[in-house]
Amino acid sequence: MIREILKKFSFFGETKKAFYATVRCKDCGEEVKIRIKRSSDFQIVYDSSNPSHCYTVKKEIIGKDCFNLMELTLALTRNTRFLFADVKGGEFITFDRE
Numbered sequence: 403m404i405r406e407i408l409k410k411f412s413f414f415g416e417t418k419k420a421f422y423a424t425v426r427c428k429d430c431g432e433e434v435k436i437r438i439k440r441s442s443d444f445q446i447v448y449d450s451s452n453p454s455h456c457y458t459v460k461k462e463i464i465g466k467d468c469f470n471l472m473e474l475t476l477a478l479t480r481n482t483r484f485l486f487a488d489v490k491g492g493e494f495i496t497f498d499r500e
Contacts, residue, residue: 421482424495425463425472432465433495434472440482447477456480463492 421438438444444457459476472492477485487494 421497421499423459423461423474423476423487423497425474425489426493426495427465427468427470427472428492429470430465430468432468434463434465436461436463436474438476444478454479455485457482 421440422435423438424433424435426433438459438461443459443461445459447455447458449455455477457478457480459474459478461474463472463474464470470491473490474492474494475488476497477487479485482499484497487497
């Protein structure tokens with residue numbers, strides 16, 4: 403019962419709304435896993451040439467040991483299915499929901 407009450411607060415149920423992406427630095431090879439929040443990181447997009455593209459996520463990433471800046475752009479469908487990724491300064495590895 404307490405769990406049901408706490409789920410109404412955003413801080414408790416937020417993990418179900420999170421997605422994760424992993425990128426690798428092109429210079430040192432460090433892999434960085436980042437958290438993407440649906441509530442604040444998703445940008446709505448209307449693209450008449452690609453109607454399945456509904457959301458864009460843009461993140462700037464710096465690793466723990468490597469200070470090279472990587473820029474990640476993800477394209478997602480309305481159902482948050484992965485379409486494509488563009489990474490500057492690195493390589494895209496995965497996109498998943500935990």
